[in-house]
Amino acid sequence: MIELVDLSYVHMGTPDPEESARWARDIYGLEEVGRENGRVYLRGDDRNHNVCYFRGDPGDHTVGIAVADDAALEAAASHLEAGGVAVAWGDAEGAAVRRCMRYLTFRDPTGNSFDLVVRPFHSGRRFFPSRDAGIYWFNHIGLKTSDAPRDEKFWCGLFNFRTNDWIGDAPLMSFDKVHHRFALFPTDHAGVQHINFQVRETDDIMRSSYFLQDRQVRIVFGPGRHATSGARFLYFEGPDGMVFEYSCGVRMIEPEDDWRPRQFPFTNESFCVWGSRPDVPEFRE
Numbered sequence: 001m002i003e004l005v006d007l008s009y010v011h012m013g014t015p016d017p018e019e020s021a022r023w024a025r026d027i028y029g030l031e032e033v034g035r036e037n038g039r040v041y042l043r044g045d046d047r048n049h050n051v052c053y054f055r056g057d058p059g060d061h062t063v064g065i066a067v068a069d070d071a072a073l074e075a076a077a078s079h080l081e082a083g084g085v086a087v088a089w090g091d092a093e094g095a096a097v098r099r100c101m102r103y104l105t106f107r108d109p110t111g112n113s114f115d116l117v118v119r120p121f122h123s124g125r126r127f128f129p130s131r132d133a134g135i136y137w138f139n140h141i142g143l144k145t146s147d148a149p150r151d152e153k154f155w156c157g158l159f160n161f162r163t164n165d166w167i168g169d170a171p172l173m174s175f176d177k178v179h180h181r182f183a184l185f186p187t188d189h190a191g192v193q194h195i196n197f198q199v200r201e202t203d204d205i206m207r208s209s210y211f212l213q214d215r216q217v218r219i220v221f222g223p224g225r226h227a228t229s230g231a232r233f234l235y236f237e238g239p240d241g242m243v244f245e246y247s248c249g250v251r252m253i254e255p256e257d258d259w260r261p262r263q264f265p266f267t268n269e270s271f272c273v274w275g276s277r278p279d280v281p282e283f284r285e
């Protein structure tokens with residue numbers, strides 16, 4: 001079993017890193033923390049970075065997930081290879097780009113690209129954005145899957161992921177107390193489906209819903225409340241059509257809660273108990 005300890009980052013290709021970073025900073029409310037070799041690094045919490053834009057194919061997404069130390073990374077490599085998953089060890093140059101000590105790369109059965117990292121850099125400085133959207137934590141991602149039960153088995157079999165709820169075939173999975181760190185949404189190709197940062201409170205979500213409307217940002221779902229995690233949410237379109245989310249109040253599941261995963265039907269009501277209707281292909285009934 002590979003013990004994941006954190007969700008670290010998403011690196012994304014974009015035709016225009018400057019413009020994508022401007023949106024992430026001035027509209028979404030992340031803090032730009034550095035530029036190197038045409039890459040722009042941004043963050044929404046106290047860690048080194050959670051988002052990195054580089055000049056490239058907007059379909060090129062890599063998700064960084066962390067294990068505790070070198071021994072765990074070496075054990076993970078053996079475990080993945082024994083499971084028939086090809087791994088490629090990263091070099092010092094790649095580690096510098098990822099801002100971590102060591103890493104390896106692999107793909108899930110759909111073809112999504114992952115970095116398994118050791119000791120991703122921290123900053124030692126408070127997160128301090130130029131727009132106060134209320135963001136404080138890079139929390140979870142939606143991932144596209146071409147076969148949700150197969151990929152659920154991949155993550156829950158090889159890694160310490162467990163499913164906390166399902167909406168139809170879509171598992172909402174976690175490796176820690178957060179209700180979901182990965183949510184797998186069925187479609188026919190690989191990619192990150194949405195990127196979530198937590199905000200402090202419902203007021204932040206409502207304030208941003210007007211801020212975004214004023215700036216003609218396409219809101220694709222919400223404001224609403226998820227039946228599964230209980231989080232209040234707002235989804236909207238960022239650079240290159242990527243869906244970004246703000247949410248607050250995501251359910252935390254403690255070991256003593258004795259949680260059993262619940263099955264929800266794949267309906268609008270399972271995604272939003274307030275009655276908002278999604279304009280997101282992967283969420284549509």
Ligand SMILES: [Fe+2]
Binds near residue numbers: 140245
């Ligand atoms: Fe989400």
